[in-house]
Amino acid sequence: MGEPGDTFDEDIVWHELVRTNDAVLVSAVQALLDAAHIPHLVLDQNMSVLEGSIGILPRRILVNECCINDARRLLAEAGLGHELRPDGR
Numbered sequence: 001m002g003e004p005g006d007t008f009d010e011d012i013v014w015h016e017l018v019r020t021n022d023a024v025l026v027s028a029v030q031a032l033l034d035a036a037h038i039p040h041l042v043l044d045q046n047m048s049v050l051e052g053s054i055g056i057l058p059r060r061i062l063v064n065e066c067c068i069n070d071a072r073r074l075l076a077e078a079g080l081g082h083e084l085r086p087d088g089r
Contacts (some may be wrong), residue, residue: 014041014062016085017071025083026059032078038071039064 017040018029026042033040040063047057063071072084 012039013065015065015068016060017032017063017068017075018061018083019058019085020083021056021058023059025071025080026061028063029075029083032074032080033061033063033071036074038074040068040071081087 018025020026024046027055030040030042040061043060043062044057045059047059075081075084
């Protein structure tokens, strides 16, 4: 999500869903979440500038608290359950 003009609500609670160095996995998870209309953020995408594009710093995908269970179920059903953070919190 995160379209230009979006505002950030400080009261929303986010939970870490996935942490990975795999850019293809990040893209696949984003596509699944977008298709399911699940609010999410990808953090640390631009850290490659600092790390020299060698992929050592993981990207984190956070999901809005309201949808964490749906997001975990979605990824599990897509065969990506092994990529989930232990409890998504």
